[in-house]
Amino acid sequence: MIGKVLNGRYELTEILGEGGMALVYKARDLILDRWVALKILRPQLVSDKDFVKRFHREAKAVARLSHPNVVNIYDIGQDGDIHYLVMENIQGENLKEKIQREGILDPAEALDIAIQICEALVVAHRNNIIHCDIKPHNILITPEGGVKVTDFGIARAVNSATLAQTETVIGTAHYFSPEQARGGTINARSDLYSLGVVLYEMLTGQVPFRGDSPITVALKHINEEPLPPSQLNEKLPKRIDKLVMKALHKDPDKRFANASEMLNALRGMVKTFERKDGDEIKTYLDSDETQVLPRISDQHYNKTAAGHEVKERKGSGFVRFVKIMLILLFTFIILGAVGFWALEQYTKVPVVKVPDFIGLSKEEAQQKAREIGLRVIFNEFKVSSPEIPADHVVSQDIEAGKEVKKNRVIMLTLSKGATMTTVPNLIGLEMREVKVALHEADLVLGEVEYQFTDKIPKGQVMTQDPPANEQVKSGTKVNLIFSKGSEPIMGTIPNVIGLSRKEAERRIEEANFVVGEIIEEETTRFLAGQVANQNPVAGTVAPEGTPINLTISKGLRNPKGSSTYSFTATINVSEGSYNQKIQVVVIDDNGRDIIYDKVHHPGDHIVIRDIHTVGPTILQVFINGELVREERYGF
Known part of the structure; x- marks a missing residue:
């Protein structure tokens, strides 16, 4: 695809990424001379009309939005079987890459990013558009720190307040809401839940729920409560827990009423962090830029006439300045040494292996953790287990044997026992x-x-x-x-080899099958219009309605322009063994073909009609592998 120009306008230069529905390319708009991002529907989905409609619906929905925090849609088009969207090309990285690179984000920065995402959702929801797949991968961060919400690949434009999904679960397991996990009714608050998950990940460095499969994660969204962010990041104030946990409430009615309400809550929260940072910055600037100088008394001015006194004052002031600088220098050296020692001690935290807590009681798990310098916390929700007794560990969030630093917190889940x-x-x-x-x-x-x-x-x-x-x-x-549906009626595939196309179609329909794909090509043994091959082959037992693919001859292949022959061969099976294998071979300009190969019995009379050959022809008859007859034509 690289180098291809779509509709004479968009030249594909490199691939930027891949999604479940589409491939994204960087492209040059040859008319407006600008770079764009071009999303192309995957080739295997083009034949699916539902996917194509969904693809075009996405474009029309997003194109209605105009907001600094939403990726702009410039154009939608089709070039042959290629369906594409033309979008704003954003420089930078996605939020997932930023989290993987930086780890836990500063709370003020995380809140600022969440605010910009929420502003995009406000305008989307006002236009009756639910994103359905808010996640860090779909949040682009520009070099200037701006946020752009992209990839409405699962977005649905709705004309009412809600959207019901019955056939599929739409979204990404780690980030979708409980109602999405159930495949139930989705509304704008589902996006707010996903935004809550994204904010949770920015503040703690991890998603609320993890598991070994998407279904496991989805079920945790439905049944389990996440730990408050401050329990995973001790630097977070408790006040931020309330905001995040409200967005992550299982009941949509107990989340924020809409994106605007959540936006106001985020703005109010970020101000508390900004005031604190501002105070710290102001104190630092005052101490760095403002100098306190000793006051020069009137007595000093009275002695200016005596040059040696003025010089003495200058000298004493210089000595005092040097003393102050030496004291400051000594202080900085001491502080630097202490800081270096503290950093060295921090980086030298011993590494230990996580033990296997499964099956231990709560007290045993705590004791085992203390023995090697780890800390454990217990999930407030217990799970049933017929194998693990009640109040014993049934799972741990960091697997046994993994190396971690001392004092690491391990979350354990206890069993409710067999209930x-x-x-x-x-x-x-x-x-x-x-x-x-x-x-x-x-x-x-x-x-x-x-x-x-x-x-x-x-x-x-x-x-x-x-x-x-x-x-x-x-x-x-x-x-x-499970039901396989109604049991099909079985039938036997008829033999239509050698028939005309019209006659073959009639026999296929009479047998309650359907004509499948038809191809036409030159053949070695069939005249124009005859059926040269069929699939499935004759005699196959198949459900009625099965398509039968046909190859129709366009005429005999005659590379030398030789004469053609048509004749009938008859064979009488003589006395001998009960089973006799009869083979008839034709050799002509088109090579050697076995045109008949069956087992017969003594006394059988075989008639092979409509044998067609090109050029000098040899007809051979074999019985049980032995040549018993040979005829020549055109020599």
């Missing part, structure tokens, strides 16, 4: 809904089978074991049978 739970009714649910329901009931997915049925739509549960409403232990496996 009884009620089996939910899973009949009629799809697999994604089943996994959520089983997790909420502390149950595990067991064996899964698929069967045909006319009663339950394809992809939904038709039977479950144990049945709904039965009381079982937490962790019990639930076995399911």
